[in-house]
Amino acid sequence: MNLTQAQAERLLPIIEQTFLFKGVALEELTKLLLSLEVEYLHYNSGETILDQSIIEPCLGILLSGSAIVEKHSGEGFMAMSVLSQGQLFGMASLFSCGERQPYPVCIIAGDNTSALVIREETLKQLFSRNHLMAENYICHLTGRIHFLNNRLSHIIxxxxxxxxxxxxxxxxxxxxxxxxxxxxxxxxxxxxxxxxxxxxxxxxxxxxxxxxxxxxxxxxxxxxx
CATH class of the missing domain: 1.10.10.10 (Winged helix-like DNA-binding domain superfamily/Winged helix DNA-binding domain)
Structure with a gap:
């Protein structure tokens, strides 16, 4: 479904602060959000937002509330982090080459939470219409690679x-x-x-x-x- 004009205007102050839309003019961002299919979803406390059962790859932006990121292994699990307003999730589900791998973590609503969910095909349309978004996405991935390398460095x-x-x-x-x-x-x-x-x-x-x-x-x- 498409966002309404009122929804887009209400959500813009949050969305424009994310790394993905950095540097994109507000007028251009509004047009993109209104012209493409995105989902504005609500989750109750304790409800699963994303896990290994995900069928369609997507990128989510947390609009309100919080979300707990957990790593499950067998019957055990470990809480890894807590997401807050404006943070993104779902990137590990996107743009897989060949056979898709299971989503590596479980994301659970910490309290009553809302999120803007952008499916992979819609994200491709965004990138094709605005190359700055694609560049922002690549820069973020590069930053994550450096972060993980630093984590490995202190382990070895x-x-x-x-x-x-x-x-x-x-x-x-x-x-x-x-x-x-x-x-x-x-x-x-x-x-x-x-x-x-x-x-x-x-x-x-x-x-x-x-x-x-x-x-x-x-x-x-x-x-x-």
Whole structure:
């Protein structure tokens, strides 16, 4: 279905802030949204938005509420992140070469949530009509590749201390460790190993620790043998 003029005008302040529409003139964006088939969907708290059962590839923009991203394996699962207004989902379902792979995560509405859903064929039409959107999409994918490479880098560092220090320098939010258990799991080490590494780094003068706050000190102290 197509958006109405009133819906498009109400949603534009959110949609225009996403990476996909960066730099696109409002008038042009309004015309595109009104001329193409998109879906304006609502989800109740706990309702599945996207999972492995997805039939038609799509890109979603969260318009209100929140959504929880979970990774399922067998009977277990792990909460990976929480999406908020303006964030996108579904990219891993798009533009597969050859046989489509199952969507890798499950996205669940955290509370009453609404989203704008753009099917793959409609997205292709958007890209063909406005090349800036295609460029924005490619730039975002490049950024994700660099992000994943950085994540891999701190996993394959030679020693536990180096892996922890790499994380603190490149991934920690303002030096704040929200969960030692989650960090240890992310680095594929035990909590005991994490605590020993932090203690060792502090003794060497590489970091200064106060509760969950960790400050990385001068580069000259970061020598490992």
């Amino acid at each position: 560092q030679p020693t536990v201390e180096e892996r922890v220090l790499f994380y603190l320098k490149h991934s920690a939010e303002g030096g704040n460790i929200k969960s030692f258990s989650a960090l240890a799991k992310s680095l594929c080490i035990s909590r005991a190993s994490l605590y020993r590494a932090l203690e060792s780094l502090e003794k060497r003068g590489s970091i200064k620790k106060s509760g969950r706050e960790v400050s990385v000190l001068s580069e000259q102290h970061e020598t490992f043998y």
